[in-house]
Amino acid sequence: MNPVPATSIPIQNVYYLLAYAWDHFRTGDEVDIDQSQCPDAHNLLAMLLCGGIRRLATKGMDKDYRQFTETTPRLRGRVDVLASHRRMTHVSGKMICEFDELTADTLPNQVLKATCRRLNRFSMHLSKDNRKQVRHCLDLLADISDIRLASRAFHRVQLHRNNRHYRLLMHVCQMLHSLFLPDQQSGTHRFRDVLAEETVMHRVFESFVRQFAVKHCPDAKVSAMKIAWHGEWEDDVNSVLPTMLTDVTLSRPTRKTILDCKFYKEALVTRHNRHRLHSSHLYQLMAYLNNKSIDEGWETVDGILLYPAVNHHLDLSFSLLSHDIAIRSIDLDQNWPLIHQRLLDVLS
Structure with missing residues (x-):
């Protein structure tokens, strides 16, 4: 299954997705992304990184x-x-x-410098202005030690009250690192297109929807909930049962909802000229609903499958085993106010 195509999502909307997902969105914010500086998500990440480093240099870096x-x-x-x-x-x-x-020679600043060095080395896809900004940031970080960036470095970074403003920058660095892998054919390194990476963007989309719900659904307790299997088995079975962890769960006094996010281009499978839902997506959602509905207070929990579709619009509603099911899509190629309102409608 192909992920949502990068060319279908305006770069300004990509910014909003990342800002919500990384809990860096402030209500009322509007951004005007320069298309010449940010023609794609790769350049957007570079712009966010360089802008953050310049602000740190002005206000004072973590020490x-x-x-x-x-x-x-x-x-x-x-x-x-x-x-x-x-x-x-x-x-x-x-x-x-x-x-x-x-x-100031701390691990967060060392991660920033290592990411800038990598961007500078593989800058062929960056805009002229972003290449210039990356080199400027390396000058600002000249006194910071060079490290070899590895995934474990991000687990070692400790953010606290005094350096919490580094959180967005660490997210940017971690995403760029996850996209920097060897090319399987040539063996050389390159940056992959973030929007073409289904696994990466699924996590972003899931976190975006959850953080959006936190900010705009004050009547609901929002979480990613772990659901227990209900049944009978020997102790050794527990170690092999898959974990059921919801993407987004909304608990209201009068309504419980489990929402599962899927970052797919097509929400329907086409076979023999017939369009059908992905069976695995529906099976997974039903497993969540059936097991959670046994818990007290969750007897009438309903479910939503949400797709960030750009080629179609889905509004399907039906009932399965006494659970209300909704299949919804959000068109990410629209203006942001329309996306905002559509998601509010889905979550209400």
């Missing part, structure tokens, strides 16, 4: 205390007397000192 060891004639911190005598540094009037120093 933390790091321990340094230095052989110096000026005593500071803890003096390592034994090591100094062992190396005979005292002969030249110096001692080995260990001290803490506040520095």
Whole structure:
């Protein structure tokens, strides 16, 4: 199944998807994306990264205390007397000192620099202005150490109250890293088109819908809910049962809804000139509904399958095993106010 084609989604709408998904959207914000600077999602990510780094350079970059060891004639911190005598540094009037120093050479800033270096190295698909901005950001990060960027670096980044403004930038860096893989044919590295990557964009779309619901459905408790299987089995069966984790669950006092997001170009399968729903999508949703409806207060839970379609419009409603089912689509090639209203209607 083909993912939603990149050319069908205006780049301004891609920005809104990412801003919501990364919880960086402020109500009332409107953006005017320069098409010459951001002709595609790759350039959009580069623009977001460079803009964020410039703001950090102006307002002050994240700093933390790091321990340094230095052989110096000026005593500071803890003096390592034994090591100094062992190396005979005292002969030249110096001692080995260990001290803490506040520095901007932190892991988040090292991740930013490593991402900029990679963008600069593979900048053939960037606009002229974005290439210039990437080089400028490398100058701003000149005092930051170079690291080899790996997936584990993002798990080591610790965000807290004082550096939480790095969250969007870390998301941008992580997405660019996930798109930077070797070409299977040539073996060379390249950046893949983010919108052509179904797995990546499914996570973005799912998070976008969930964060949109958090902001615009104040009457509902919004979550990604883990659903337990209801049945009887031996203990060893638990280890092989698949996990049921919803994309978006809305719990209202009078209504419960489980919403499953699918980032597909076509919500219907065409076989023998007949259009049908994806069976696996409907089976999965029914498994969620049937198992969750056994829990107290969830007896009448309903379900929604949501597709970010650009080639058709779906509004199907029916009932299965006493559960109300809705199949909906959102046309991402529309102006954003129409997308906003459509999603409000789906979630209401």
